[in-house]
Amino acid sequence: MSDRLKVQLTEALLIPVLAVLSGLALASIFVLLTDVPPLRAYVELYKGGFSCAELTRCNLFQSLQLATPLLLTGLSAVVAFRSGMFNIGQEGQFLIGATMAAWLGFAIHLPPVIHPAFVIAASMLAAGIYGWIPGVLKVRLGVNEVITTIIMNNIANLFMTYIVNFPLRADTGTTAHSPLIDETARLPVFFQGSKWGVGFILALLAALLVYLYLWRSTPGYEQRMAGQAPLFARYGGIRSDSAAIRGMFISGALAGMAGAIEILGVHRRLLQGFSTGLGFDGLLVAILGRAHPLGVVLVAILFAGVRLGAQIGLQTSVHIPRELGGGIIALIILFVAAENFYRGWINRVKEGVKRLAARKA
Amino acid sequence: MPLAVEMLNISKYFPSSGVQANRRVNFAVEKAEVHALVGENGAGKTTLMNILYGLLHHDEGEIRVNGRPVSIHHPNDAIRLGLGMVHQHFKLVPSFTVAQNILLGMEPSRFGLLRTGMENEMVRQLAEDFGLRVNPGDRVRDLPVGMQQRVEILKTLQRDAQILLLDEPTAVLTPQEVHELFEIIRGLAARGRTVVLITHKLPEVMAVADRVTVMRRGEVVGTLPLAQTSIPELAKMMVGREVLFTVEKKPASPGPAALEVDDLIVAGVGGAPAVMGVSLEVRTGEILGIAGVNGNGQTELVEAITGLRPVEGGQVRLLGRDISHWPVNERRAQGVAHIPEDRLGMGLNVATTLDENVVVSRYRLPEFSRWGILLLDAIRRLAARIVELFAVASARPGEGIATLSGGNLQKVVLGRELAGDPRLIVANQPTRGLDVGSIEFVHKTLVEARDKGAAILLVSVELEEIQALSDRILVMYRGQIAGELSEAEATEEKLGVLMAGGQLESK
Numbered sequence: 013m014s015d016r017l018k019v020q021l022t023e024a025l026l027i028p029v030l031a032v033l034s035g036l037a038l039a040s041i042f043v044l045l046t047d048v049p050p051l052r053a054y055v056e057l058y059k060g061g062f063s064c065a066e067l068t069r070c071n072l073f074q075s076l077q078l079a080t081p082l083l084l085t086g087l088s089a090v091v092a093f094r095s096g097m098f099n100i101g102q103e104g105q106f107l108i109g110a111t112m113a114a115w116l117g118f119a120i121h122l123p124p125v126i127h128p129a130f131v132i133a134a135s136m137l138a139a140g141i142y143g144w145i146p147g148v149l150k151v152r153l154g155v156n157e158v159i160t161t162i163i164m165n166n167i168a169n170l171f172m173t174y175i176v177n178f179p180l181r182a183d184t185g186t187t188a189h190s191p192l193i194d195e196t197a198r199l200p201v202f203f204q205g206s207k208w209g210v211g212f213i214l215a216l217l218a219a220l221l222v223y224l225y226l227w228r229s230t231p232g233y234e235q236r237m238a239g240q241a242p243l244f245a246r247y248g249g250i251r252s253d254s255a256a257i258r259g260m261f262i263s264g265a266l267a268g269m270a271g272a273i274e275i276l277g278v279h280r281r282l283l284q285g286f287s288t289g290l291g292f293d294g295l296l297v298a299i300l301g302r303a304h305p306l307g308v309v310l311v312a313i314l315f316a317g318v319r320l321g322a323q324i325g326l327q328t329s330v331h332i333p334r335e336l337g338g339g340i341i342a343l344i345i346l347f348v349a350a351e352n353f354y355r356g357w358i359n360r361v362k363e364g365v366k367r368l369a370a371r372k373a
Numbered sequence: 374m375p376l377a378v379e380m381l382n383i384s385k386y387f388p389s390s391g392v393q394a395n396r397r398v399n400f401a402v403e404k405a406e407v408h409a410l411v412g413e414n415g416a417g418k419t420t421l422m423n424i425l426y427g428l429l430h431h432d433e434g435e436i437r438v439n440g441r442p443v444s445i446h447h448p449n450d451a452i453r454l455g456l457g458m459v460h461q462h463f464k465l466v467p468s469f470t471v472a473q474n475i476l477l478g479m480e481p482s483r484f485g486l487l488r489t490g491m492e493n494e495m496v497r498q499l500a501e502d503f504g505l506r507v508n509p510g511d512r513v514r515d516l517p518v519g520m521q522q523r524v525e526i527l528k529t530l531q532r533d534a535q536i537l538l539l540d541e542p543t544a545v546l547t548p549q550e551v552h553e554l555f556e557i558i559r560g561l562a563a564r565g566r567t568v569v570l571i572t573h574k575l576p577e578v579m580a581v582a583d584r585v586t587v588m589r590r591g592e593v594v595g596t597l598p599l600a601q602t603s604i605p606e607l608a609k610m611m612v613g614r615e616v617l618f619t620v621e622k623k624p625a626s627p628g629p630a631a632l633e634v635d636d637l638i639v640a641g642v643g644g645a646p647a648v649m650g651v652s653l654e655v656r657t658g659e660i661l662g663i664a665g666v667n668g669n670g671q672t673e674l675v676e677a678i679t680g681l682r683p684v685e686g687g688q689v690r691l692l693g694r695d696i697s698h699w700p701v702n703e704r705r706a707q708g709v710a711h712i713p714e715d716r717l718g719m720g721l722n723v724a725t726t727l728d729e730n731v732v733v734s735r736y737r738l739p740e741f742s743r744w745g746i747l748l749l750d751a752i753r754r755l756a757a758r759i760v761e762l763f764a765v766a767s768a769r770p771g772e773g774i775a776t777l778s779g780g781n782l783q784k785v786v787l788g789r790e791l792a793g794d795p796r797l798i799v800a801n802q803p804t805r806g807l808d809v810g811s812i813e814f815v816h817k818t819l820v821e822a823r824d825k826g827a828a829i830l831l832v833s834v835e836l837e838e839i840q841a842l843s844d845r846i847l848v849m850y851r852g853q854i855a856g857e858l859s860e861a862e863a864t865e866e867k868l869g870v871l872m873a874g875g876q877l878e879s880k
Contacts, residue, residue, distance in 0.1 A: 228749070230742045237733065241722035246681060247713060248733030249702030 026358060027351050028300070028307075032314070035344035042339060048330045057337075060325020061317030068205035071320060077208040077278065078316035081106070083215040084270035085294020086301060086308040087222050088263045092143075093303045094226055095259025096239030096252075097150070101143060101161030102267040103291025104168030108142045109135035109268025111172050113275040114282035115180060117193025127196040128276050132214075135272035136265040142168070143264020147257040157260070165291070176282050190282040199277035211273035216309065218266060223305040225262075235259050267291060296341075300348050315341060375440025377536050377567040378402040378425065383434035385420055392767065392776070394420040395431070396591045402536070407558055407568045409578040412588035413611055413808035415766075415778030418571045421588070422538050426458045427451040438536075457529025458538040463521050467514035471507050472496040475528050499531055504560050519550030526557065536567040541806075543577055555581045573611070573808040575604045587611055612810045620813075622820045625844040627656035631692060631797050631828030632678065638686035639670070639677040646685070647673040649852040655797065655828040660819065662843025663832045664868055670852035671832045672714060675801045678830070679711040680704045691797060705734045708796035712786055712803045714832075716779070720786045723775045727768055728756045731789045759788035763818075780811030787815065791822055798822055801832045816842060836868055850874050 040050035064070040085102040092099035112135040122130060146160040173188075180190040201209035226232040237245040238252035239259070245252045270290065275282065297315060301307025322337020378401065385395040394417045402408045412418045423429040425436065427445040436443055438454045445451050448458070465474050472492040473480075481488045481495065496509040505523055513521060522542060529537055539558075543551045558568050558581055570582060578585050579599065586596040587610040594610045632655040641647030647670045655661045665671055676682035678689055680701040689697045696704055705711075713719040721730055732752045736742055741751050756770035763784045768777055774785060783803070790798065800819065804812040819842060823829050833839050839846055846863045848855045848871035855871040867877060 228747055230736055230745050230747060233729065233732075233736055233747060237722060237725075237729070240724050241718075243715070243719045244722040244733065246701065247679075247711065247719045249680075249700070249705045250733070251700070251702070 027354050028311075028348060030354050031344055031347035031351070034347045035340055038343050038347075039336065039340045042336060043332065046330075046332050048332060053326060053330060053332060056325040056329045057318065057321035057340075058325070059321070060323065060329070061319075061321025067203050070203070070206060070208075071324065072317075073203065073206040073208035075313065075317040075320050076212050077206060078320055079312040080212045080215045080277070081270040081274050081290050082293050082297050082315055083309060083312035084218060084273070085267050085291055086297030086312050087215075087218055087294075087305060088266035088270070089295045089298035090301070090303050090305060090308055091222060091226070091235075091266060092259055092263040093298060094239050095235035095256050096242060097147065097256055097259055097263070098158050099143065099146075099161055099260060099263045100158055100295065101146060101164050101264070101291070102270075102294045103287060103289065104161065104165035105139040105142050105264040105267035106271040106274075106291050107165075107168040107172045107287055109139040109271030110275050110286060111175055111271075111282060112138045112268070113272035114190045114193065115175075117197040117275060117280075118191045121194060122196060124196045127194065128199055131197055131276060132269060132272045135268045137268075139268020139271065140261045140265035143267070144257060144261040147260030150260075151253045151256055169287075172282070172286065173284060176284050176286075180282065182281070188284040192281050193276065197276055198280065199273065201277070207278050209277050211277035214269070214273060218269065219305040219309050222266070226305075231255070231258060267294070270294075296345060300345060375404075376401050376437070377404045377406075377439065378569070379435075379437040379440075380421065380425065381435045381437070383421065383424060383431045383436070385417075385424060385429065385431050387776070393591050395424070398434070398588070398591070398593050400586055400593060401596070402567055402569055403584075404567055405562055405565045406583040407562050407570060407581055409570045409572060409582035409585040410588065411572055411575065411578055411585060411607065411611060413573060413778075413810050414780045416588040416611070417591040418588050419540060422458070422540060422569070422571055425451070426456060426538060452532050452534070455533065455535035456538065457532060457534025457536070459522065459525045459529060459540065459542060461541045463525050465513045465521060465524060467512070469513060470509065471511050471513060471516070471524050471527075472509035474513055474524055475499070475509075475531050477528075479531070496527070496531075499527060503527070503530060503557075503564065505557055517550070519546050519553060522546070522550075522554065523557070530566075534566070536569065537561065538569045538571070540571045541573075542570065543572065543574060551577070575607050575809070578607065579604060589613055608809050611808070620816045620820060620841045622842075623824070625659040625823065627659040627844070628826070629657060629692075630654045631657045632830065633690040633693075634674075634678065634687070635690070636687035637674070637677060637684065637689065639673045639682055640685055641670070641673055647852050648677065650687070651849075651852070651854055652687075653847060653854065655830050657796070657826050657828045658823060659844045660823050660829040660831055660842050662839040662846045663830065663849055664836060664839045664846055664872060665834065665849035665855075666872055667834045669849045671849055672801065673852075674849070675711070675714075675799050675830075675832055679709060679799055702734075702737070708793070710790035710793070710795035710798045710827075712790055712798065712800040714801040714805065716782055716786060716805075721774065721782060723773075723782075725774075726772060727760070727770055727774050727785065728752045730774060730785060731756050731759055731792070734789065735793065755792070759785065759792055762792075763788040764814075780807050780814075783807055783811060783815065787818055791818065794825065795822075795827055798827050798829045799832075800829065802834065803831070804833075804835070804838060812838075836865060839863075839868070840865075848872055 036054060043050040043053045060071055061075050062072050064072045085106060088102050089099060113131050116131045116134055146157045146164060149155040149160050150157040176190055177188045181188055182191040199210045201207055226236060234250045234255045235258065237250055238255040242252050297308055297311050301311040318341055319337045322334040326332040326336055327334040380398060380400040383395050383398040386393050398421055400421060410418050420429060424431045427448045427450050436445060443454055475496050476492055481491045493509040500507050505527060507523055507527065513524060542554060546554060561568055572578060582599050584596060584598050585602065585607065587594040587607060589611060634651060634653045637648055637651045638646055639648035651674060663671055673682060677684050680699060684697040688695055691707055691709065717723060732741055732755060736747065741748055753770045760768050760770065765781050765784045765788065768774060768781060768785065774782065804815050807815065819829060831842055840863060844860055846858045848868060850872065856877060858867060870877060
């Protein structure tokens with residue numbers, strides 16, 4: 013391994029770790045306001061998010077289940093970033109995928125395995141098209157994709173609300189919801205008592221595929237070049253326009269896959285107010301994961317774990333409001349954004365070590 | 374009288390790229406002299422100056438300013454010590470006026486309120502003191518490059534710089550502007566300021582410097598008073614061997630036409646036509662040079678031929694086939710190579726690896742990908758071959774190229790473009806910003822490609838380059854061909870007349 017690679021690797025690992033530690037350190041100030049010793053709070057947070065008492069009552073499994081949609085929306089953002097597009101439309105594409113899955117889950121009847129496979133494919137196609145539209149608008153007409161994707165989030169949200177209240181409404185309960193999907197369409201879970209299941213494996217598989225696509229395939233190469241250096245790509249004969257549109261389609265499809273898995277694996281039906289900003293979390297996951305599939309996997313699990321830990325560790329065990337979990341995540345984001353701060357420190361430490369070694373020699 | 378600057382035994386190692394940029398460098402500048410620091414790209418000149426200015430920190434050695442040992446950790450320390458640096462790429466705010474830029478961060482104020490009325494007067498006074506003509510109220514974005522550089526110099530003087538470090542100041546200037554800059558430099562020295570001029574252009578050193586220090590591969594080769602040296606001697610010190618200033622080439626033996634351009638019309642950036650009815654022909658085995666002052670439609674012509682800019686009228690034919698509306702990749706597949714003017718923005722993607730840079734024009738070939746999967750080993754072998762054939766120092770397959778010097782980056786571009794034995798090579802300013810050794814290499818490579826049967830269209834604003842390489846020469850003026858000269862007829866005077874829009878008297 014060359015020196016250069018070593019430097020890059022240590023930085024890639026060291027900076028997120030330092031950011032997490034700094035985030036926790038700063039958050040202890042807020043913990044202190046609640047009269048709970050910070051260390052105890054963090055032990056509870058950890059237990060709540062990452063421990064595993066027994067297979068049927070395992071917090072870690074629940075975190076992994078919660079990480080699944082984050083992972084996929086994160087991948088969605090990565091693919092768009094890497095082709096030079098800023099897709100903020102994960103939320104909308106996620107809802108389109110979920111709506112499609114909820115409908116096809118009960119409206120058509122297919123044998124097991126084939127049913128969920130077909131539903132996920134259809135949801136990905138629908139959400140992919142939903143992502144393709146802003147891509148085309150950007151490339152052909154120069155409409156800023158940030159604006160169109162935000163607008164299309166609202167459209168998707170209202171569309172979903174309409175669907176669940178009128179055409180697909182199952183009964184006249186207090187919260188509008190669609191009928192339960194067929195048994196055959198469900199994604200199996202691994203252990204009774206948690207909803208951690210096949211969806212997570214599919215998400216990991218997607219991460220692997222995204223990695224192979226971006227770094228090992230010609231269309232992925234085209235996309236990265238067009239995103240990194242548009243002029244260079246055009247000069248080299250790459251059709252940046254179609255690369256960008258393709259990037260938006262794949263990005264949309266991945267967000268749609270997240271929606272489909274949430275329906276088939278967790279909720280089994282569409283509910284009013286179904287999404288809770290998962291799309292936007294995907295953007296953060298992608299940024300913190302340094303727009304790399306492996307980073308996205310790790311950060312998605314960290315995110316989900318901290319959030320769950322705040323809920324059942326902090327709130328239930330030591331009565332600290334679970335909103336602190338969000339606070340901790342926000343602080344970690346701040347510290348990652350300040351990565352140059354750490355780089356300076358790392359270099360200074362390195363120089364010091366070198367000088368010390370030189371003095372000894 | 375103490376020396377203005379003394380740098381003793383300075384060493385600097387970059388662990389990330391494994392380069393020893395400075396090795397026990399000793400460098401001394403006397404007060405009120407113009408001192409040229411010369412060396413090839415990558416010789417360590419800029420590193421040395423960045424250390425002096427506090428942008429980098431040296432591993433060992435000592436710096437003295439005005440005879441006193443100092444430690445400079447930040448440009449602010451350097452500025453306090455009376456140092457000022459003008460970078461190659463200007464650091465000005467385009468939408469601000471000249472005066473606002475010069476006074477940036479030290480605006481006159483009273484009770485916390487800006488006194489904008491005073492700004493122009495202060496700057497006018499400053500400019501007068503140093504004999505630099507500027508108009509304080511002009512917006513920087515409207516100024517020509519030479520004027521912007523003047524603003525940068527005034528900025529350092531406003532901060533009371535006694536020692537000015539100018540990094541490659543002439544790289545972006547027209548000959549006329551270079552002349553004016555030299556007058557400014559001499560004027561500064563006459564007023565007791567010290568000027569360090571970093572450059573690799575030897576004629577400029579001869580024109581303006583008092584003494585010269587030559588660097589090669591991170592070490593100082595020697596410091597000489599100008600009177601005791603000459604261009605060939607300095608070039609030899611820089612490169613480490615004799616340098617040929619003429620390109621050896623046999624007479625061309627042109628074959629059939631490779632590129633034919635008929636009555637071409639191309640729009641410029643603003644939409645107004647930049648190329649207006651150009652017709653030309655490049656035959657296999659010849660170099661057609663296009664001379665002209667920058668901005669007379671050369672870039673638009675090149676981009677229309679290579680497919681980056683739409684053809685509005687007329688025709689571009691490659692080996693008899695009309696390619697006027699073909700996309701870039703199809704033209705490249707037919708053997709069109711392009712060495713672009715903008716090396717860093719267009720010719721390379723400095724954010725990625727060498728491998729991904731060299732494969733950009735051919736990743737779809739069966740040799741480098743199958744079923745849409747990149748064959749990484751084959752791509753790595755291509756990178757290794759280019760590194761070897763073109764002697765790209767310090768480039769390694771699989772690693773980034775961001776730390777390579779300008780000359781090595783251009784070798785990567787050349788290697789990629791010439792690796793497939795192209796039929797047509799379109800080279801736009803192929804040696805801009807390169808040092809003597811690299812220019813020699815580029816020229817030799819182009820002549821070799823010609824002898825192997827490539828047709829070469831060479832666009833350059835350097836008359837010497839056009840004259841040295843071309844078999845035939847066209848001059849472009851305001852989007853049109855102002856005249857054609859054979860290699861034998863093309864004297865500097867005749868070319869100069871045509872470039873300025875004049876007419877040659879009929880024979």
